[in-house]
Amino acid sequence: MANVPPAPAASYTTSTGLPYAGTPSYDQMPPAAAPGYAPAQPGMPVGAPYGATAAEPPINMPWYGIDFVNAIKRFFIKYATFSGRASRGEFWWVMLFLFLVSFVFNMLTRASSFFNVLSAIWGLAILVPQIALAVRRVHDANLPGGWVALPYGIEVLGALVMTFSTISAVTSGLSGSSGGVGGGMAGILIGSLIMLAGAVTAIVLFAKQSDPQGARFDARQ
Known part of the structure; x- marks a missing residue:
């Protein structure tokens, strides 16, 4: 019987048309073809795998998949910025932060009335950035x-x-x-x-x- 040459291995191409060199294992898609965590939106990083921390977008763009610490940083950096958008993560992480600070102040005011003054100052200090964040959040919902x-x-x-x-x-x-x-x-x-x-x-x-x-x-x- 004549020797039959082996069938060529299946080839895959990336979304840009370049060949994918690896061979996928059973029931596994090539990495380049794996779906991203979320559909692309303006300012949203494309292709970030599920559960991964998204790359930081420009400061004038919303950050989808933001973490707690960076949400707080952005809250103060964009102190009085009413234009632009804010993702749900940017908004709700900050709301959690403000709730925790308010809870701490409530505990401290029971020990000393001095903290009543600090609490009032804090409330005035976050009034403008809180409203600005709320405006950017509704902008992100196209409102x-x-x-x-x-x-x-x-x-x-x-x-x-x-x-x-x-x-x-x-x-x-x-x-x-x-x-x-x-x-x-x-x-x-x-x-x-x-x-x-x-x-x-x-x-x-x-x-x-x-x-x-x-x-x-x-x-x-």
Whole structure:
């Protein structure tokens, strides 16, 4: 029987058309053909494998797959930057950081009233960057920055209702009017529900998925 030459090994090419030299093992795709972690979006690194830390994009672009430490750094670097976009990671890592700092301040103020002053200063210091981050987050969802006023407006309305209801309840209690006290307590409950609605609205709004069309809010270079 004549010698039959062995069949050539299957060849693979990368997405750029260049040949792939390796031979894939059973049920395994060539590395160049493996799908990325997420679909490409403006400012999103392409081809980063699942679970890997994404490469840092330019400071004027959103960072998809950002970690906790870098999210905090960007929060302060982009202190008053209202243009551009922020990924969900950039936003929610910072929210976790601010919650932890607030929790620490609450613990410290029980030990000394001095920390009340520091807490107030801290609250003022993060007011502008927090609003700027919220604006960039809704930009990433392809929404105008004015949407940020929706959850904050609901929260303020609820706080006002609770404040006036509390004053009414206290005043009625001092004057001996049981009806006024009942009405004040009902107002406090309504105000609490309004504030809860504001919190839910904020979660839904700031958790919206990134939309590549949000690139229209990026600063023009």
